[in-house]
Amino acid sequence: MVPRELRDLSIIGIIDLGDVRLREGRLVTGTVQDPLGNPVVSADIDLRDVVTGEKIVTPGDNTNSSGQFSVFSPDGQMEIEVDPIQGSSLVPALSVIVVPNTGLDVGIILLPEGVAVSGTVVGDSGNIVPGTDLDFIISSTGIEIPTAHDNANSSGNFSVQVVPDTYDIAFRPSFLSGFAPRVLPSVEVIGNTDLGVVEVFSGSAFTGTVIAGPDPVIDCEIVLTDSITGAEVYMFGNDTDALGVFAVRQLPGVYDLLITPPIGSGLNEYVETGIDLTTDLNRAIDLLGAPPVTPPEPVQDLTCCCPGGVVIQWELGNTDYDLIQIQRQGVFLTNLAGDTLLFNDMNAPLESLTYQVIAVRSSLTSAPVLCTLDNSPVTPPAPVENLFCEQLQPEPTVQLTWVNDPAGYDSIQIFK
Structure with missing residues (x-):
């Protein structure tokens, strides 16, 4: 049987999940190699159902010392992604396979050599923006390529391996960072490319809930277009969750809003022009056309x-x-x-x-x-060194001398 992950469950009390059905597993095997035919060790194998978009849980899905892998998958059309380990110069591979009920040996999967795109992400006030996610979109086709280890580290530095091409490179700071996404268009990558310092800018928060009457609407897509130019702005994480909630950031400005409900919901799209995002905005939107409802005030x-x-x-x-x-x-x-x-x-x-x-x-x-x-651990100070006690005249005077740690202390306590 294939393990299953239930995502975005709204749990605010006792909940009955009903019957959770596990699908029959079909054995999928293969070998991952580099361009010279050497095995790629510890590569990560990910599977996703092409029809439903569900990520398939695949325990023990790393290649062994011979580059071989063996995972269980449901039958059907699957997207298989192979990611090399951190620090590798290889590029991930993405392909679509059809898994029959007898299982499948995909044969040899080659990971091409890549070139490094590197740099540092900082905010508009000069502070580093750790954890920023990078996406690489081929400029000529609009197709996003798979990338591994593509987040800026704690110092804001990034280095991502890609095959040479011309890319629109999207920088996606987390919502919590307070910064809006940014896209560098048509970046030509023909060899190792240092982008230097990439600045992202403070963004207004656009948050809210999409409902249909009393019920939240899941998986709505939130799209903003520039009210002046009509150009759609780059967004990510712009789908409503299990509570119908969305939270995105965008550069301050005025935008037109399009909300597209999921296919098969029977709900109509919602369109509103002139959304003012010069400051943070929280909205509740009813797709059944009821008058605007008032969300609660924040704490x-x-x-x-x-x-x-x-x-x-x-x-x-x-x-x-x-x-x-x-x-x-x-x-x-x-x-x-x-x-x-x-x-x-x-x-x-x-x-x-x-x-x-x-x-x-x-x-x-x-x-x-x-x-x-x-909440990082607090490191205790180093002790003083070369402590020396000397009795002075007249008794009972005692003189203590020592050498302080170069980092210094807030205070020094003496006990007898």
């Missing part, structure tokens, strides 16, 4: 405190929230009762953390409120 006076034992506190923006949702690093953490004023994150990782607090009322969400703190 007030949010604070994050106390590295090592993170405590988040806030005041209520409204008194009638149904629940309050906490997210950490953009990932759902927990739901709390609507009158809660405090949350203690007992399992906070030891790193820099950003929390979002979102109020929910009648299936509508408030604008997220963010707070950040550094």
Whole structure:
């Protein structure tokens, strides 16, 4: 049987998942090699159902010392992606296979040699923007190529292997960073290419909920076009989740909005012109055409405190929230009762953390409120060195001398 992952479940209480059906597994095997015929070790194998878009869970899906892999897949049309390990000069390979009910040996998959596109991502105030994701889109066709290890590191630096071509390179900072995406068009890559410092700019937050009457609408696509030029702007993560919620950033300006519901929903598209994003905006939009509904006000006076034992506190923006949702690093953490004023994150990782607090009322969400703190481990100071005790006259005077650590101290305590 093939494992299955249920994504974007809305869990705000006891939930019955009903029957979760696992599909019969068909053995898919193959060998990954470089252009010289050498085995590619520890390459990662990913499968995705072409029809449904579902990512297939494939435990133990790395190539062995001979470059061979063996995974179970449902039968049908699958997209197979092979990613080399971090630091490799090879480029990922992406292809479509048809898995019969007897299984499939895909034979040899060759990973081509690539060239490195590198640089550093910074914000418009000069600060680094770690974690920024890069996408490479072939300029002549608009096709996005698969890339591996394509996020900027903690210093904002990136180095991505691609085959030579001309690309539109999209830089995608996380929503939590406060920066809008940026696209560098028609970048010619014929060898190792250093883009230098790439600046991304502060963006307005456009958040909200898409509903049809009382029900949230999942998988709606949110599209913005420039009201002046009519050009569609680059966006990512612009689909509604299981609560009908969306959250994107874009450069401040005025845009036209198009919301496209999923095929088969029976719902009509929603069009609105002149959306003012010169400042942050939170909206609730009913695809059944009902008058605009008012989402809840966000929580007030949010604070994050106390590295090592993170405590988040806030005041209520409204008194009638149904629940309050906490997210950490953009990932759902927990739901709390609507009158809660405090949350203690007992399992906070030891790193820099950003929390979002979102109020929910009648299936509508408030604008997220963010707070950040550094929960990294605190390194204790080095001890003093060359401690020397000398008795002076007249007794009982004792003189202590020592050498301080070059990093210095806030204070020094002496005990007897």
